[in-house]
Amino acid sequence: MSERTTVIVYPLISLVVLIAAWQLSIDLFAVPDYILPRPLSVLGYLKSGYIDGDFWPHFAFTIRSTLTGYVIGCTAAIIVGALLAESRTFEKFVYPYIIALQSMPKVALAPLILVWFGYGLASKIVMVALMCFFPLFVNTVVGIRQADPALLNMMKAFSAPKWLIFFKVKLFSAASHIFAGLQISIVLSLIGAVVAEFVASTKGIGWLIQASLANFNTAQMFAALFSLVFIGLVGTRIVQFAHNRLVFWDRAKPGVTAIE
Amino acid sequence: MNKGYAKLLDVSSPHNAEEVLTAEALSVTYRSSRGLHKAVDDLSLTIRDGEFVSIVGPSGCGKSTFLNVVAGLLHASGGRVAIRGHAIDGPRADVGIVFQRPTLLPWSTVLENILIPIQALRLNKASYMERALQLLDLVGLRAFAKHYPDELSGGMQQRVGIARALIHDPGLLLMDEPFAALDAMTRERMSVELQDIWNTSRKTVLFITHSIPEAVFLSDRVLVMSSSPGRIIHEVIIDLPRPRSIDVMSTAAFGGLCGEIRKMFTEQLGQRK
Numbered sequence: 001m002s003e004r005t006t007v008i009v010y011p012l013i014s015l016v017v018l019i020a021a022w023q024l025s026i027d028l029f030a031v032p033d034y035i036l037p038r039p040l041s042v043l044g045y046l047k048s049g050y051i052d053g054d055f056w057p058h059f060a061f062t063i064r065s066t067l068t069g070y071v072i073g074c075t076a077a078i079i080v081g082a083l084l085a086e087s088r089t090f091e092k093f094v095y096p097y098i099i100a101l102q103s104m105p106k107v108a109l110a111p112l113i114l115v116w117f118g119y120g121l122a123s124k125i126v127m128v129a130l131m132c133f134f135p136l137f138v139n140t141v142v143g144i145r146q147a148d149p150a151l152l153n154m155m156k157a158f159s160a161p162k163w164l165i166f167f168k169v170k171l172f173s174a175a176s177h178i179f180a181g182l183q184i185s186i187v188l189s190l191i192g193a194v195v196a197e198f199v200a201s202t203k204g205i206g207w208l209i210q211a212s213l214a215n216f217n218t219a220q221m222f223a224a225l226f227s228l229v230f231i232g233l234v235g236t237r238i239v240q241f242a243h244n245r246l247v248f249w250d251r252a253k254p255g256v257t258a259i260e
Numbered sequence: 261m262n263k264g265y266a267k268l269l270d271v272s273s274p275h276n277a278e279e280v281l282t283a284e285a286l287s288v289t290y291r292s293s294r295g296l297h298k299a300v301d302d303l304s305l306t307i308r309d310g311e312f313v314s315i316v317g318p319s320g321c322g323k324s325t326f327l328n329v330v331a332g333l334l335h336a337s338g339g340r341v342a343i344r345g346h347a348i349d350g351p352r353a354d355v356g357i358v359f360q361r362p363t364l365l366p367w368s369t370v371l372e373n374i375l376i377p378i379q380a381l382r383l384n385k386a387s388y389m390e391r392a393l394q395l396l397d398l399v400g401l402r403a404f405a406k407h408y409p410d411e412l413s414g415g416m417q418q419r420v421g422i423a424r425a426l427i428h429d430p431g432l433l434l435m436d437e438p439f440a441a442l443d444a445m446t447r448e449r450m451s452v453e454l455q456d457i458w459n460t461s462r463k464t465v466l467f468i469t470h471s472i473p474e475a476v477f478l479s480d481r482v483l484v485m486s487s488s489p490g491r492i493i494h495e496v497i498i499d500l501p502r503p504r505s506i507d508v509m510s511t512a513a514f515g516g517l518c519g520e521i522r523k524m525f526t527e528q529l530g531q532r533k
Contacts, residue, residue: 154363157331159351160380168376172367249366249408 037219045223059227061203062193065121066231069128070189074182077133081140086166102134106192110199124196124204131192132185139181143174176250179243186235190228277309278344280432280464281330286339288325299325301489303339307432307466312458314467314475315483315492316521322490323468327436330466331357343432353381356425356463358438362417364409370396370420371405377428388427395423398457415446422454426461433463437470451477452506459503476517477504484524494524 019039025031026038033041049055083090084098110127117123147170155165197206205224212220288300299322307313315323328334329341332351341348343355356377364373371392378388396402399419401412409417418438425433438454439447451474458465458478469475475482476498484494498517500508508514 148363150359150361150363151365153333154357154359155376155380157333157351157355157357158377158380159353160376161382164380168365168368168379172365175367249410 034216034218037222041219042222042226045220046226049223049227055205055208055223055227058203058205058208058224061121061124062197062205063231065124065196065204066128066189066193068121069125069192070132070185072125073129073132073189074136074185076129077136077181077185078140078178080133081137082144082166082171084137085141085144085170086162098137102138106130106134107195110195113196114200119200119202124193124201127196128189128192131188135184135188136178136181139177140174143177144170146177147173172249175247176243179239179247183236183239183243186239187232190232190235194228277311279306280309280311281305281307281341281343281466282345283326283330283341284339286326286329286341287337288322288329288334289337298489300329300336301491303485303491305483305492307464309431309464310462311481312465312467312479313481313483314469314479315485316469316472316475317485317490318487318525319470321485321487323485324436325490327434327466327468330432331355331434353428354431355434356428356430356432357434358418358421358425358436360437360440362409362414362421364417364420364424366409369406369408370401370412373409373420374424374427376424381428383428391429392423392427395426398426398460399423399453413446414442415450418442418450419453422457426457426463431464433465435465435467437468439474440470447471447474448506454478455502455504472518472521473509473514476500476514476521477509482517482521484521486528493528494521496521 022036023039026036050059080094080098084095106127109130113126113130114123117126151169151173152165155169160168193204194206194209197204198210201207201210205227208224209221212218212224283303283305286300286303287298290297290299303322303326305313315326317323325334329336330343330348332348332355343352346352364370365376368376374392374395375385375388378385393402393405396405399422401416401419401423404412404416409420412420418441421438425435439450442450455478467475467478476496479498482496482498483492484496485491486493496517500511500513500517
């Protein structure tokens, strides 16, 4: 069997076993539907959700807030991270507050953000951006600071101005760290979106989970959860693909761990 | 070797040529945890236009420190050092430098790497493209212009480093043990190649090494540096005819010159005991 097929076939086998065990345990222990729904009823909700289209508005809402917030948060993180790594003055004034903010659980801010930005899309975007910001910010700073001193020295010896050293050496040196941060931020941005929808929303996959709770519709909850898994997986895959494509010189060391 | 050709190129001992690099009573002091450490002390030398001068010395004698002062990366604590009469107060546009490691940007192609000094000096990249390709010809890497550094061997990478140091046509080329990281075979071949490059470009070169044969093979003059304090203790004029082939290394004259330099080190060691 080729490596490609094993990557697909083996997890598929465990999935079938898992679903079988799931169904079997319901039949065996007579688990009520509101505690553990039957796989088929979850599938039913996925079908009515995505084929008949009941879920699409929620899916679109969550995707929009997650994606917009992700792009804003990540862009801000890279810019602020670069400024901080490059400017000692900026670091002195700003760093203590960023550290303080970082040690605060961002989800605790969700109610406040709703007060400030309303119950619509804006508050979700702000929440997502806030969640994405910190891990990527820290990774950007660490990555830039880790630039090879020999390369920096070389640039200096050839009288390179600071901006050229930044764009030719430091940014590239930080690339692997930045991508590691981008990957963590995918998952965090989903958390941000769902939490904001939990607190107050009229739409979104998070809202769907919340609404399912009202009538103990666990089957719909499961369908919503699988939708989140799907979004998270696809997002992570896209970032991974971009990482491998763009950071071609650093393929030997893929496992750069992010901080936070 | 064609004698006539050798004579044609034999323009060594340019004693009346312009002074490119002058150092007078130069000293560099480091502040370390164990107090002050004098890396270079009372170092004086003059390098004239078109000369290939080597400084040999044991590791840690301060020869790389001196080179970093000339490159404008380190400040001297005392004395004077100047390039064409101008005191050095930072990296200069008319200096090229080859480092011990190739220090190429792994995310840039060979050609982009060579053009780094042009970008650093805010010159027009396009107008130096042809020169970059000529230099690639000179170091025998024309076919690798679009390759990335990790696709090249250590010796090839260092040749890219040499081409990069020459792209902006510097008046002075600094080489800081450029072949130290290479294996012995490659190292010898690189010496021969560097001599060929020097024969075509006739740059003024300050070459730092701890290999005596390498210094003798390449240089017009070899300056012997002592360690702690780092200063020039001896000068040997290398009057072997150019161009020199690798066979010159097995001649008695070559052996004699190497022996003379080696004696300086053993004497110094003896004195210290």
